[in-house]
Amino acid sequence: MKKRLKRYFVTGLLVLVPLFVSLKILMLIVNFMDSLMRFLPPQLRPESHLPYDIPGIGVIITLIVIVIIGFLTTNFLGKGIVRIYEGMLVRIPILKTVYKASKQFVQTFFAEDNDGFSKVVLIEFPRKGLYAIGFVTCRTRGEVQKLTPEDTINIFVPTTPNPTSGFYFAVPKSDVMPLKMTVEDAFKVIMSGGMVVPENFEADKNGLDEPK
Secondary structure: OHHHHHHHHHHHHHHHHHHHHHHHHHHHHHHHHHHHHHHOOHHHOHHHOOOOOOOOHHHHHHHHHHHHHHHHOOOHHHHHHHHHHHHHHOOOHHHHHHHHHHHHHHHHHHOOOOOOOOOEEEEEOOOOOOEEEEEEEEEOOHHHHHHOOOOEEEEEEEOOOOOOOEEEEEEEHHHOEEEOOOHHHHHHHHHOOOOOOOOOOOOOOOOOOOOO
16 A cells, blocks of 8 residues: 555656646746836837736747747848847857857757757766667767767767756767657656656667768
């Protein structure tokens, strides 16, 4: 009976905690985007023309503005304007570092040709005989690849239970074992410390396509 109650309790936590965290993050995003409406002139604020406040309207307006800006900057004139303000930003010591890092982050995770976090793999870490789940970010390039004797792949190995931190490795392709589990399932395994295990897919050692 004690073991059964403990299993029910843990199962309940696995259902409620991710749901609570997801809803909390969603509410923070919605409230933040709604707060951006304060920067608009009073006559342009949605609540000035509506009989009551609509939660989340800031999200809709923000998304529309982002799409419009993206559309305008895809033409020749828009690209020229972007080059001008980027040239100004990179001359400011601290701001240029933040701007470049933010731009690279967005390009990495939202670029259409990006392969980052698209494949789940297994590597030997922290020593031979022990294995860790990792994510392919891209093919190793530049100085790191030039100094390594083999073709290597960039792997990110998250920590448990917080996958937002982890380790970066340039791993020889021959030492990378592809897994058939999805990225979502891999995160479940990592965040639960191995308690939540997806279906037992057979590893395909020949299924690792070379990232672009």
